[in-house]
Amino acid sequence: MIHPVAETLIAYRWQPYVELIEISGLDLGAAGVTLQVRAYPDAPGEPLIHINRNDNPNAEGIAVAFVEQVDGLSTYTLQLRINETSLEALLPYPGNGLEPGRPLELAYDLVIDAAGLPKSRWMTGTFLLVPGANQA
Numbered sequence: 001m002i003h004p005v006a007e008t009l010i011a012y013r014w015q016p017y018v019e020l021i022e023i024s025g026l027d028l029g030a031a032g033v034t035l036q037v038r039a040y041p042d043a044p045g046e047p048l049i050h051i052n053r054n055d056n057p058n059a060e061g062i063a064v065a066f067v068e069q070v071d072g073l074s075t076y077t078l079q080l081r082i083n084e085t086s087l088e089a090l091l092p093y094p095g096n097g098l099e100p101g102r103p104l105e106l107a108y109d110l111v112i113d114a115a116g117l118p119k120s121r122w123m124t125g126t127f128l129l130v131p132g133a134n135q136a
Contacts, residue, residue, distance in 0.1 A: 001120075002117075002120040002121070002122065004109070004110075004120075004121040004122055004123055004124040005122065005123050005124075006123075006124055006125045007123055007124075007125050008125050008126045008127075008128055009080075009108060009125065009126070009127050009128070010128045010130060011082065011087055011127065011128070011129050011130070012129075012130050012132055013087055013088065013090075013129055013130065013131050013132050014084065014087075014088070014132045014134060014135050014136075015084055015087075015132075016081060016082065016083050016084045016087075017080070017081065017082040017087060018079060018080070018081050019079070019080045020065060020077055020078070020079055020080075021077070021078050021080065021110075021123070022075055022076070022077050022078075023075070023076050023078065023112075023122070024070060024073045024074070024075040024076075025073045025074070025075075026074075026076070026112070026114055026117075027074060027114060027115065028064065028076045028078070028112070028114060030115065031053070031112055031113060031114035031115070032052075032053060032112070032113035032114075032119075033052070033053040033062045033078065033110070033111070033112050033113075034050065034051065034052050034053070034062070034110070034111050035049075035050075035051050035062060035080060035108060035109070035110045035111075036049065036050050036108065036109055036111075037049035037050075037106050037107070037108045037127045038106065038107050038108070039106060039107070040106075040107050041107045043107070048089075048090055048106065049082055049086055049090075051080065051081070051082060057079050057081065058081075059081070060081055060082060060083040060086060061081060062078055062079070062080055062081075063078070063079045063081070064076055064077070064078060064079075065077040065078065065079040080110075087129060090104060090106075090129055100131070101131050102131065103128055103129060103130050103131065104128070104129040104131075105126055105127075105128055106126070106127040106128075106129065107124075107125070107126065107127060108123075108124070108125065108126075108127040109121050109123070109124045110122050110123035110124070
Protein backbone atom coordinates (compact mmCIF):
# COMPACT_ATOMS: atom_id res chain seq x y z
CA MET A 1 0.00 0.00 0.00
CA ILE A 2 1.21 3.47 -0.85
CA HIS A 3 0.67 6.16 1.75
CA PRO A 4 0.19 9.50 -0.01
CA VAL A 5 2.24 12.56 0.76
CA ALA A 6 0.12 15.24 2.44
CA GLU A 7 1.03 18.57 0.88
CA THR A 8 -0.71 21.92 0.50
CA LEU A 9 -0.70 23.19 -3.07
CA ILE A 10 -0.97 26.99 -3.33
CA ALA A 11 -2.34 28.60 -6.49
CA TYR A 12 -2.74 32.32 -7.12
CA ARG A 13 -5.83 33.67 -8.83
CA TRP A 14 -5.36 35.63 -12.09
CA GLN A 15 -2.37 33.54 -13.22
CA PRO A 16 -1.80 29.92 -14.28
CA TYR A 17 -0.79 27.41 -11.63
CA VAL A 18 2.42 25.55 -12.48
CA GLU A 19 4.05 23.15 -10.04
CA LEU A 20 6.91 20.67 -10.46
CA ILE A 21 6.94 17.46 -8.43
CA GLU A 22 9.53 14.68 -8.43
CA ILE A 23 8.78 10.97 -8.19
CA SER A 24 11.67 8.52 -7.91
CA GLY A 25 11.85 4.78 -8.44
CA LEU A 26 8.62 4.40 -10.39
CA ASP A 27 8.40 3.99 -14.16
CA LEU A 28 5.94 6.67 -15.27
CA GLY A 29 6.64 6.09 -18.97
CA ALA A 30 3.09 4.98 -19.79
CA ALA A 31 1.43 5.65 -16.44
CA GLY A 32 -1.88 7.40 -16.14
CA VAL A 33 -1.72 10.46 -13.90
CA THR A 34 -4.71 12.56 -12.81
CA LEU A 35 -5.35 15.37 -10.37
CA GLN A 36 -8.79 16.39 -9.18
CA VAL A 37 -9.76 19.40 -7.09
CA ARG A 38 -13.05 19.28 -5.18
CA ALA A 39 -14.85 21.50 -2.68
CA TYR A 40 -13.97 19.03 0.08
CA PRO A 41 -12.74 15.41 0.30
CA ASP A 42 -15.29 12.95 -1.12
CA ALA A 43 -17.45 15.79 -2.51
CA PRO A 44 -20.01 14.20 -4.85
CA GLY A 45 -20.45 15.01 -8.52
CA GLU A 46 -17.99 16.39 -11.03
CA PRO A 47 -14.69 17.79 -9.73
CA LEU A 48 -14.12 21.55 -9.85
CA ILE A 49 -10.87 20.88 -11.74
CA HIS A 50 -9.72 17.66 -13.40
CA ILE A 51 -6.38 17.42 -15.21
CA ASN A 52 -4.87 14.39 -16.92
CA ARG A 53 -1.51 13.47 -18.31
CA ASN A 54 -1.07 15.09 -21.69
CA ASP A 55 2.73 15.49 -22.11
CA ASN A 56 2.38 19.06 -23.43
CA PRO A 57 3.91 21.42 -20.84
CA ASN A 58 2.19 24.44 -22.43
CA ALA A 59 -1.32 23.00 -22.08
CA GLU A 60 -3.47 22.43 -19.02
CA GLY A 61 -2.66 19.00 -17.66
CA ILE A 62 0.18 16.90 -16.32
CA ALA A 63 3.35 16.58 -18.38
CA VAL A 64 6.65 14.81 -17.83
CA ALA A 65 9.07 17.75 -17.70
CA PHE A 66 12.15 15.52 -17.68
CA VAL A 67 13.56 12.19 -16.52
CA GLU A 68 16.97 11.66 -14.97
CA GLN A 69 18.86 8.93 -13.16
CA VAL A 70 19.55 9.72 -9.50
CA ASP A 71 21.43 7.10 -7.47
CA GLY A 72 20.44 4.45 -10.00
CA LEU A 73 16.73 5.28 -9.85
CA SER A 74 14.65 6.90 -12.54
CA THR A 75 13.41 10.25 -11.26
CA TYR A 76 10.50 11.79 -13.11
CA THR A 77 9.70 15.46 -12.76
CA LEU A 78 6.02 16.07 -13.45
CA GLN A 79 4.67 19.49 -14.29
CA LEU A 80 1.15 20.21 -13.10
CA ARG A 81 -0.51 23.05 -15.02
CA ILE A 82 -3.92 24.56 -14.39
CA ASN A 83 -4.83 27.40 -16.71
CA GLU A 84 -5.69 30.85 -15.43
CA THR A 85 -9.22 30.55 -16.85
CA SER A 86 -9.86 27.35 -14.86
CA LEU A 87 -8.81 29.08 -11.64
CA GLU A 88 -10.88 32.17 -12.44
CA ALA A 89 -13.94 29.92 -12.66
CA LEU A 90 -13.48 29.10 -8.96
CA LEU A 91 -14.57 32.49 -7.66
CA PRO A 92 -15.26 32.06 -3.94
CA TYR A 93 -18.55 33.93 -3.79
CA PRO A 94 -21.49 34.14 -3.43
CA GLY A 95 -22.40 30.45 -3.69
CA ASN A 96 -20.18 29.09 -0.94
CA GLY A 97 -20.53 31.97 1.51
CA LEU A 98 -16.86 32.97 1.36
CA GLU A 99 -16.30 36.69 1.39
CA PRO A 100 -14.47 38.28 -1.54
CA GLY A 101 -10.75 38.68 -0.91
CA ARG A 102 -10.46 35.55 1.24
CA PRO A 103 -8.42 32.47 0.19
CA LEU A 104 -10.51 29.58 -1.09
CA GLU A 105 -9.62 26.26 0.58
CA LEU A 106 -10.37 23.18 -1.50
CA ALA A 107 -9.18 19.54 -1.52
CA TYR A 108 -7.14 17.62 -4.10
CA ASP A 109 -5.72 14.17 -4.82
CA LEU A 110 -3.02 13.18 -7.32
CA VAL A 111 -3.53 9.61 -8.53
CA ILE A 112 -1.03 7.50 -10.50
CA ASP A 113 -1.95 4.30 -12.33
CA ALA A 114 1.42 2.71 -13.20
CA ALA A 115 2.14 -0.73 -14.66
CA GLY A 116 2.51 -3.42 -12.01
CA LEU A 117 0.87 -1.39 -9.22
CA PRO A 118 -2.74 -0.75 -8.28
CA LYS A 119 -4.08 2.71 -8.98
CA SER A 120 -2.85 4.74 -6.00
CA ARG A 121 -3.16 8.17 -4.45
CA TRP A 122 0.37 9.65 -4.30
CA MET A 123 -0.41 13.15 -3.04
CA THR A 124 -3.37 14.58 -1.16
CA GLY A 125 -4.23 17.69 0.76
CA THR A 126 -5.45 21.25 0.61
CA PHE A 127 -5.58 23.16 -2.66
CA LEU A 128 -5.46 26.80 -1.59
CA LEU A 129 -6.49 29.47 -4.09
CA VAL A 130 -5.13 32.85 -2.99
CA PRO A 131 -6.94 35.98 -4.22
CA GLY A 132 -5.14 38.81 -5.95
CA ALA A 133 -5.65 42.38 -7.07
CA ASN A 134 -4.06 42.36 -10.55
CA GLN A 135 -6.51 40.94 -13.07
CA ALA A 136 -4.53 42.09 -16.11
